[in-house]
Amino acid sequence: MEKKPTYEELEKQLAESVSSRLAESQQRESYQRQYLNLFENVNISIWNEDLSEVFDALGQLREEGVVDLKKHLTEQPQIAWALATKVKVLHVNQATLKLFESPAEGVLLNQISNVFGSDAIEVLIEELCAIWNKEEFFSSEANFLTLNGREIKTIVSLKIPDDREGFKNIPIIIQDITELDYQKDQLNAIVEALPDITFIIDEDGKYIEILTSRDELLFDKLQNLKGNLIRDVLPEKHADLFLATIAKALKTDQKQIVEYELEVAQGNTWFEGRIAPMHNRINNKQAVVWLAIDITEHKQIETQFRQSQKMEAIGILTGGIAHEFNNLLAPILGYAELFLDNKSEDDPDYRGLNQIFIAGNRAKVLVQQLLAYGRQSMSQREPVQIETVVTEALNLIRNTFPSNITIKKQIQTELPLIYAMPNEVHQIIINLLVNARHAMPDGGKLLVNIKEKQPNQPAAGKSSDPVSGYICLTVHDTGEGIEPASLERIFDPFFTTKDIGQGSGLGLSVVQGIVEQHNGVIEVESELGKGASFHVFFPIADVDTEPQHAITSPLQKGDGNVLVIDDERMILDLAEKMLSKLNYNVTTCISCKKGLKILTESP
Structure with missing residues (x-):
């Protein structure tokens, strides 16, 4: 017991x-x-709420057979509002009164229905569904209004109790994110407005975040980069550059700037990368912000500027050397011609002298091309019948074309005159015909067409004189055509696709220079395998004057005295020999002062 x-x-x-x-x-x-002390003094809004009646009502709905609470409440929102009336706010802390701009707790609780924002029903349904599904926590963004009517953005969160007893007093935490949301909106607006792309990349080269406008063509593709490594998405050369730049930025704690070219959907694009180290770690790793700025257009403008500088320099250079070069050519051509006049074609020296004369004339043509490119030619404009110049050029060059190239011309009848420099128009035609011949190494057809026609683009010259119309000279060949990449550069000086020794690369740049000098237009059409067409437009002359023709006559011998003054001794010697051959008494002088003295003493 x-x-x-x-x-x-x-x-x-x-x-x-x-x-x-x-x-x-x-x-x-x-x-x-301790809780009350924390509740009252913490700088976060806390509401104590009694949700026990809400818990009971949810249980009743479950007993009534409701399975999908969200669908049930969405289709019948009045039920959600009825559940909201069962929520009892027991107490709020000082941070809540400050947040909602209320002077006292009683004032806020009396006007509690006025503080809920436009999304209140959606947030309530999400909260009820979290309780229904017995989730451990609930958190959601929600809009509220202060008692003064100011809108605030918050995050509402709570820990969901395990039983009914716990629902009698639940702390609801409301965190103000109005300023954070404003800053987020600002950042999103800036990202949307800027054409640049911002990457956040960690020390291992992993893409953490990509910020870019949704209008960016690559938006979806860029977003897919998140979580990938640089080495997995970029070519090795670019990956090495990116990783080395990131490492340098992190090591030196200084901003880095690099330029690189990437092949993207729109084609090859140049970027300037501006890389700055971040001072906060991400996932316990260092990271950088990489701003990628599209500088393709800037690069193109820079290239054009450099090209224009180069072309201007070449123009100045040609003007400077032309006089000296012509001074060297004059005795070569002059003496060669003098010696040829004294030799018969059977003379063993004749062929060699003739080759010197031919080579000298080729050099003379090259100087003329340089002068035309440099826009320093001294030819005078006059009314010109372009069809006559074209016919003369064709007759001159026809014999140099192989028999497998057929030449055909189509010339509109009664064409107006053009106001031009005849020798330079002749140069244009010769250059275009020679280019056409080189474009058809296996033979083909060459068509020369002249007619009245308007260009598709404005005149390239600087003249503002009104133009009544244009005469279009077209040279079309059925050759290989021009590569698109070459098409952009065909007018660049010294650019050529011919083999070394086969061309100077000045032909088309000379043509362009002459055309611009005439306030004309040049257009090119080409398709690979189908040939090319060059269209040159000359302004019509606003005159009825007949074109001038040069009158030539044989050189006349004489018996007078001639004084020749020149600063080049070789020119003086040549002039003396040539004039002496015409029976003139020649006095040469290398100094202007000495020449004036001779004239004064022996007029």
């Missing part, structure tokens, strides 16, 4: 029980005081 406890033992047990309960009560009170 179990022994019954004595009175003293019972009294001791009771005392221990009372003491334990008292300690537990004191501990609860201590915890409560």
Whole structure:
């Protein structure tokens, strides 16, 4: 038989029980005081709410057979509003009064229905569904209004209790993110407005974030880069550059700038990368912000500027050397011609002298091309019948074409005159015909067409004189055509697709220079395998004058005195010999002062 406890033992047990309960009560009170202290002093809005009746109502809906609560409440929002009336706000802290601009708790609780924003029903449904699904936590963005009507953006969060008792007093935390949301909107607006692309890349070369406008053609492709490594998405050369630049930025803690070219959907694109180290780690790793700026257009303008500088320099250079070069050519051609006049074709020296004369004339043509490119030719404009110049050029060059090239011309009848420099128009035609011949190494057809026609683009010259119309000279060949890449450069000086020694690369740049000098237009059409067409447009002359023709006559011998003054001794010697051959008495002088003295003393 179990022994019954004595009175003293019972009294001791009771005392221990009372003491334990008292300690537990004191501990609860201590915890409560700590919670209340935290509740009142924390700088975050906290609401104590009683959701026990909401818990009961949800249980009733479950008993009624509701399975999909979200669908049920969305289709019948009045039920959600009815559940909202069962929420009891027990108490709010000081941070809440400050956030909602309320002078006292009672004032806020009396107007509590006025603080919920336009998305209140959606947020409520999400919260009820979290309780329904017995989730551990609930968190959602929500809009509220202060008692003064100011809109605030918040994050509402709570820990969902396990039983009904816990729903009697639930702390609801409301965190103000209005400023953060404003800054986020600002950042998104800046990203949308800027054409640049911003990457956040960690020290291993992993893409953490990509910020770019949604209008960016590559938006979807760029977003897919997140989580990938640079080496997995970029060619090795570019990956090495990116990783080395990132490492340098992190090591030196300084901004880095690099330029690189990438092949993207739109074609090859130049970027300027501006890389700055971040001072906060991401996933415990260092990272950088990489701003990629599209500088393709800037590069094109820079290239055009350099090209224009080069062309201007060449123009100045040609003007400077032309006089000196002509001074060297004059005695070569002059003496060669003098010696040829004294030799018969049977003379063993005749062929060699003739080759010197031919080579000298080729050099003379090259100087003329340089002068035409440099726009320093001294020819005078006059009314010209272009069909006559074209016919003369064809007759001159026809014999140099192989028999497998057929030449055909189509010339409109009664063409107006053009106001031009005849020798330079002749140069244009010769250059275009020679180019056409080189474009058809295996033979083909060459068509020369002249008619009145308007160009597709404005005149390239600087003249502002009104133009009544244009005469279009077209040279079309059925050759190989021009590569698109070459088509952009065919007018560049010294650019040629011919083999070394086969061309100077000045032909088309000379043509362009002459055309611009005439306030004309040149257009090119080409298709690989189908040939090319060059269209040169000359302004029509606003005159009815017949074109001038040069009158030539044989050189006349004489018996007078001639004084020749030149600063080049070779020119003086040549002039003396040539004039002496015409029976003139020749005096040469290398100094202007000495020449004036001779004239004064022996007029």
